[in-house]
Amino acid sequence: MLNTIINIGRSIPFIILLLILLPVTRFIVGTVLGTTAAIIPLSICAMPFVARLTANALMEIPNGLTEAAQAMGATKWQIVRKFYLSEALPTLINGVTLTLVTLVGYSAMAGTQGGGGLGSLAINYGVYRNMPYVTWVATIIIVLFVMISQKLGDTLARKVDHR
Template structure:
């Protein structure tokens, strides 16, 4: 039994395949981290604005808040595989192609943006109201309130939100690989399924699980480091 397993494994996982898996691992990490940066760059301001326009907050505006909430909720409701195809014209316009790892960053980032915005809004909402009242009593501006009080206080929760977003995007990146997005998902499908190489599929799956575990472990450690409560 073990001889059959070893022979089958060595027959499929050749040095050339290991090189391909290594490149695919790099592509997955590149896609996931770049898309996370994209999601934070646009999702953080959206989440802050959504929170600030809630009732009893610094920029309270029910109408604006309803619009922002609708944007976040609609964005989170669209399945990623559908969004991937919907954004193909935009991706082609921005990148010049809809295939490859760089092209996948656009739909990945757009998919994660409302998700991170919701996590940001929730994180700011968990800040004790007493801190807000103290800051307002000191005569702080909205910008000072956000940068000097809200963001530092919510930093541990925002780091955990970033970790959760990154882990989610690692899973999405494998889905993007199904339509030519590159990465471990593309390798698993192209070789593991289409070429009937199950060991490649299992190796790609194990690497994806390890990447997720490492991101969660060190993301939570970083959040605990900044949590002084």
């Protein structure tokens, strides 16, 4: 059941989710425009993505690790904290990095909703005011941010990987 919900959530294109969630956003925030309003669909969009990445990270842990931990007398909390999380941490960091990078792209789309940021700048000036260089500059900045974020995430994941 949870798997089905996660797959449905991941399969909805963000721009459509943005439109579907307009009534929910208006109810929660009081408006459908602006940075605060963009947080609702971005958060909802990230949830199934993070859930899938976390599930995959935890499924990578060999069953023998749990059995070995139990044989050593570890409690359930110790197994989760000291074995599962420490083994899955590099993959979880990579998942968080991937989520961040994905949300950067989605937040640019949130510019269509007046979500602010570089996406809004690219749309309002680059497209609507026919200033294509603004779109190019915004795109280059977004690409650089994504590349730096990915590099930092990869570096951190390598540092905590003890395998």
